[in-house]
Amino acid sequence: MPSVRSVLAGLLATTLFQLSTASPIPIEEASDCLPSKPVAVTPTIPPSGNVPDLPTTNLTLLYVAIGRGIQNYTCTAAGATPSAVGAIATLFDATSLAFTDETAVHAIPPVAVYMPQPTSSLALKAGVFNPIGHHYFDAAGTPTFDLTAVDKILFGGKTGDVKAPTTANVGPDGTGAVDWLQLTKKSTYTSVGVQVAYRLVTAGGSAPATCSNSSLITVPYAAEYWFYN
Ligand SMILES: *[C@@H]1O[C@H](CO)[C@@H](O)[C@H](O)[C@H]1NC(C)=O
Ligand SMILES: *[C@@H]1O[C@H](CO)[C@@H](O)[C@H](O)[C@H]1NC(C)=O
Ligand SMILES: *[C@@H]1O[C@H](CO)[C@@H](O)[C@H](O)[C@H]1NC(C)=O
Numbered sequence: 001m002p003s004v005r006s007v008l009a010g011l012l013a014t015t016l017f018q019l020s021t022a023s024p025i026p027i028e029e030a031s032d033c034l035p036s037k038p039v040a041v042t043p044t045i046p047p048s049g050n051v052p053d054l055p056t057t058n059l060t061l062l063y064v065a066i067g068r069g070i071q072n073y074t075c076t077a078a079g080a081t082p083s084a085v086g087a088i089a090t091l092f093d094a095t096s097l098a099f100t101d102e103t104a105v106h107a108i109p110p111v112a113v114y115m116p117q118p119t120s121s122l123a124l125k126a127g128v129f130n131p132i133g134h135h136y137f138d139a140a141g142t143p144t145f146d147l148t149a150v151d152k153i154l155f156g157g158k159t160g161d162v163k164a165p166t167t168a169n170v171g172p173d174g175t176g177a178v179d180w181l182q183l184t185k186k187s188t189y190t191s192v193g194v195q196v197a198y199r200l201v202t203a204g205g206s207a208p209a210t211c212s213n214s215s216l217i218t219v220p221y222a223a224e225y226w227f228y229n
Contacts, residue, residue: 171204
């Protein structure tokens with residue numbers, strides 16, 4: 001868990017490096033003084049370690065969110081294998097931190113998964129992340145990302161699926177981290193302003209190996225969601 005000091009140290013190091021290379025510096029608002037308005041660098045998706053890894057995209061990264069919620073699984077009987085039936089999560093906007101210190105963002109899901117499910121904001125040492133929307137499955141089982149705060153919505157279909165790294169946080173239930181995914185807009189739905197999402201740096205959310213009864217299983221998880229258009 002990076003402290004505010006380490007985040008700021010990272011920002012300063014990035015700034016000095018960019019100044020020393022004398023290449024054009026992408027700054028959100030050139031009139032603002034550094035380091036109060038840090039240099040913006042488009043973050044790149046971290047490798048999962050799988051070969052092949054998730055498909056790439058040439059679209060533009062718009063938002064990076066921290067998702068905190070639950071993965072649901074149904075069970076038919078004791079001893080059966082749980083079956084995934086969807087998820088529900090609140091999405092918190094970590095875009096500005098991602099564009100200034102991507103490493104600090106990767107440290108959030110393994111911490112957030114142990115926090116109570118927040119509704120108003122996700123407050124961590126490095127900052128406060130405001131809700132940007134919700135993730136849920138619609139009645140037809142389509143993964144939906146409703147970014148209400150920015151009036152955008154993605155109805156996705158899975159276009160990539162790899163195992164989380166072996167080092168991923170297993171979550172409070174100790175069942176392991178759910179897969180990293182790429183989701184692409186479904187042609188049969190009208191998505192608005194977002195075409196591709198990635199679920200990355202997952203913590204928790206996997207089902208237990210077997211069911212202990214026929215009840216719904218809900219497993220806490222956190223992840224990063226990256227949205228492109
Ligand atoms: C991205 O652009 C490069 C260069 O034009 C191209 O070779 C590559 O196939 C593109 N990748 C995707 C996923 O569209
Ligand atoms: C998952 O379970 C929770 C708690 O029972 C429920 O509120 C939510 O609607 C469920 N979502 C799905 C997609 O099953
Ligand atoms: C089903 O199993 C879970 C996990 O062991 C347990 O928490 C829950 O109370 C059980 N439910 C019933 C109805 O027995």
